[in-house]
Amino acid sequence: MNFENILSSSENGITTITINRPSKLNALNKATIEELHQAFDVANKAAETKVIIVTGSGEKAFVAGADISEFSNFSVENGGKLAAKGQEILFDFVQNLNTPVIAAVNGFALGGGLELAMAAHFRIASDNAKMGLPEVSLGVIPGYGGTQRLPQLVGKGRAMEMVMTAGMIDAATALSYGLVNHVVSQEELLPLAQKLASKIMRNSSVAISKAIQAVNANYTDGVNGFETEIEQFGACFGTQDFKEGTTAFLEKRKADFPGK
Numbered sequence: 661m662n663f664e665n666i667l668s669s670s671e672n673g674i675t676t677i678t679i680n681r682p683s684k685l686n687a688l689n690k691a692t693i694e695e696l697h698q699a700f701d702v703a704n705k706a707a708e709t710k711v712i713i714v715t716g717s718g719e720k721a722f723v724a725g726a727d728i729s730e731f732s733n734f735s736v737e738n739g740g741k742l743a744a745k746g747q748e749i750l751f752d753f754v755q756n757l758n759t760p761v762i763a764a765v766n767g768f769a770l771g772g773g774l775e776l777a778m779a780a781h782f783r784i785a786s787d788n789a790k791m792g793l794p795e796v797s798l799g800v801i802p803g804y805g806g807t808q809r810l811p812q813l814v815g816k817g818r819a820m821e822m823v824m825t826a827g828m829i830d831a832a833t834a835l836s837y838g839l840v841n842h843v844v845s846q847e848e849l850l851p852l853a854q855k856l857a858s859k860i861m862r863n864s865s866v867a868i869s870k871a872i873q874a875v876n877a878n879y880t881d882g883v884n885g886f887e888t889e890i891e892q893f894g895a896c897f898g899t900q901d902f903k904e905g906t907t908a909f910l911e912k913r914k915a916d917f918p919g920k
Contacts, residue, residue, distance in 0.1 A: 661702060665692040667717070668699045673710040674857045675703040676850075678717050685724035686716040688772045692727075696776075697749040704759045707919070710865055711857035712757070714780060715764040716773075719846055722765045722789070723773025728798065743803035746772075751805045754779040756876060758869035760860055764853040765789045766846065770828070775804040778813060781872065784842040784856070785831045786849045791839065792828035812879055814839050864901035865919045 661668070667678040677699045679686040688696075696714075703709045716722040731742055754761055754776070763780035769791045777783050777791075785791075793802045793810065801807060802823065811819040814837040822829065831843045844852050860868065870892035878885030896902050900920040908915035 661698065663695045663699065665689075666695045666699055668703070670703070670706070670709060673708060673861050674713060674854060675699075675706070675709045675711075676713045676715065677703065678715050679723055680717040682718045682720075684727065685721040685768060686718075686773070687724055687727045688776070689727035689730055693746055693750050697753060700750075700754055700757060700761075704757045709759060710861040712759050712761045713764055713850070713853045713857060714754075714761060714776070715850065715853075716766050719767060719786075719788070721768040721773070722763070723770070723776055724768040725771035725773055725794070726804075739800075739803070746804050751775055751779040755781075755805075756872075758872065759865075760857075760868060760872070762853050762856060764849050765791070765831075765840065766849055770794055771802065771806075772804050775802060775806045775809070778809040778839075779805060783840040784844070784849065784852055785834060785840040786846040787831050787843055788846060789831040789834070789840075789843075790828040791831075791834050792826065793823050794826040794828075796823060797826040810839075813837075864899075864905055864915075864917045866899045866901040866917075867896055867905075870896060 665681050667680050669676050677696065679692060681687060681692065700712065703712050731739065734742065761780040763777040763783040765777050765783055765785040767786065767789055769777050769789060771794060774791050774793055793806045795802050807823065810822065818837055831840065834840045835843045842852060874885065874889040874892045877883045877888035901917045904917055905915045
């Protein structure tokens with residue numbers, strides 16, 4: 661599949677999706693959001709893809725925000741539709757994928773860029789990364805899940821400060837907040853993402869997808885996460901991966917999961 665604003669490549673079970681608008685610091689416009697949806701959907705449905713890495717092109721930006729020129733003249737109704745559609749086709753979509761998604765934050769992750777990183781299942785960052793939600797400086801609030809996911813990750817007080825001040829935090833601060841899991845040099849960022857992906861791929865992809873559902877349930881309004889965990893735990897017993905994993909353990913050998 662050919663894209664104008666992103667790159668997508670697959671190798672050894674890993675699909676790497678790269679936002680590729682360097683002249684715009686990889687800002688998210690409508691077309692890029694649509695292409696990202698398509699790329700994530702294709703990767704998630706591909707049996708050979710076990711992990712997805714999302715990153716930005718160049719060394720300056722992961723995604724430096726949304727393309728403000730596209731919505732500066734929107735009405736109240738259009739603004740609401742913009743947020744709703746974006747959350748549906750990209751941000752919520754990524755969070756709920758069965759395939760693990762690692763965000764490799766390689767520079768500025770601002771506004772929609774940080775919201776995309778937070779929609780991933782976890783994040784790593786280069787030491788030059790800067791993160792923030794500057795929307796209130798434009799007279800608007802984060803609309804792609806930022807007011808919900810940031811408090812879940814860093815706590816209410818820190819999230820309130822970041823949103824209200826519209827300020828940026830550096831990679832070291834993001835690490836101390838728990839917003840990212842690891843900070844490395846720019847050169848080490850993708851190799852680390854690939855190393856983590858390789859560790860993930862040693863395990864049952866079926867069990868991982870069920871774990872994603874169970875963890876996400878805890879943050880879904882009206883859903884009892886414990887009940888979801890019980891349901892998904894039970895469902896594992898009917899999978900070929902469970903049979904292979906337990907048999908391999910008892911036979912003291914490495915499991916060869918069929919992914920079924």
